[in-house]
Amino acid sequence: MASLHFYKYYLKYNGNVTDYDMVGLIDSIWNNHNSQQRTISIKKHWYSMSACWHPETNDETVRYFWVDKSLNNNPWTGNLGTDDRELVPGTLYQNASCLLIPNSHSLVVFEPQGAPSHNELSKYLEAFIKPTLDNDRLEIVLRPVSTDLTFNQINRNWEVKNISLEVNPDEFNPDLAFPNYDADPISRGVIEALTNMSNAATEGSAEQDTPTVGIKIKKKSSQRSY
Known part of the structure; x- marks a missing residue:
């Protein structure tokens, strides 16, 4: 069943929480890496940022992006990380739809069954950050702040009641x-x-x-x- 999750996100530097808003990280993954470079393997699963969007009027506002997950080593035909591909029969492919709200350090994630979990999203994003010094430790933390909401619940609460x-x-x-x-x-x-x-x-x-x-x-x- 698909569900909607709400997280607070933080970048920790040597164990200390920072005020980094992660907009620059999302833009760097999307703009500075091709589709193959955005597709990485973590614990035998494959992940890729396959879409990214932001309002044209203000580069500092929200980011909307997809992170795909496949449960097979050869999940698609066509170019990995792009919309121009077909699912190989017998594999499971799902994507997490993520809305990043930097002002409040919030991440809203729509997760169909089989989509990346919040721990997997953290590991995926961490793969694209490198410390300035080798001994420094960088960690992305996603902390749940609400219970899951199904689509039925969202429809019933579409307006403030x-x-x-x-x-x-x-x-x-x-x-x-x-x-x-x-x-x-x-x-x-x-x-x-x-x-x-x-x-x-x-x-x-x-x-x-x-x-x-x-x-x-x-x-x-x-x-x-x-």
């Missing part, structure tokens, strides 16, 4: 947190309800023992929670 707000009553100031919230009657009612709950929690609690309070705003309805 609820928003949850949780506040510390001892510090909550609605005018600072939500400027001009009273301009709209709906938002005014929601924030007033949250303020009333916050005040009630403060008044009814012992000193330094005030619980957080929250409210969940659902589409076409409102559900409060304490």
Whole structure:
């Protein structure tokens, strides 16, 4: 089954996390290597970056790329790493579709069954980085930040259907947190309800023992929670 994964990515230098955004690495793999050079073997499987795209208006924004995986030593006819090829019968070929968001160090990966895992993606990208000094250690880490989502779940959550707000009553100031919230009657009612709950929690609690309070705003309805 295909699934969607969310990762935080980091480049570690000698064990220390850096702020490297990996845009330069993706561009280097795609622009400075031909299709054969982008195709490498890792633990008897073959991997290749076969597609890469970015918005033409801003080179520093997102990158979208594919990393192919084959479970056979001779998976394709035609040029490896290109779209102009045919699958050899009896082999399994899948690709991971990756969206790199450098500002938040996020990588969103669509993984069909048989596609590269996040560890395999890390090893593939690591194969194209070399330290300046031989004793330096460079490592790419992909850390999962969310559970898997199937396509059915994505379709059901295509639009925002609820928003949850949780506040510390001892510090909550609605005018600072939500400027001009009273301009709209709906938002005014929601924030007033949250303020009333916050005040009630403060008044009814012992000193330094005030619980957080929250409210969940659902589409076409409102559900409060304490």
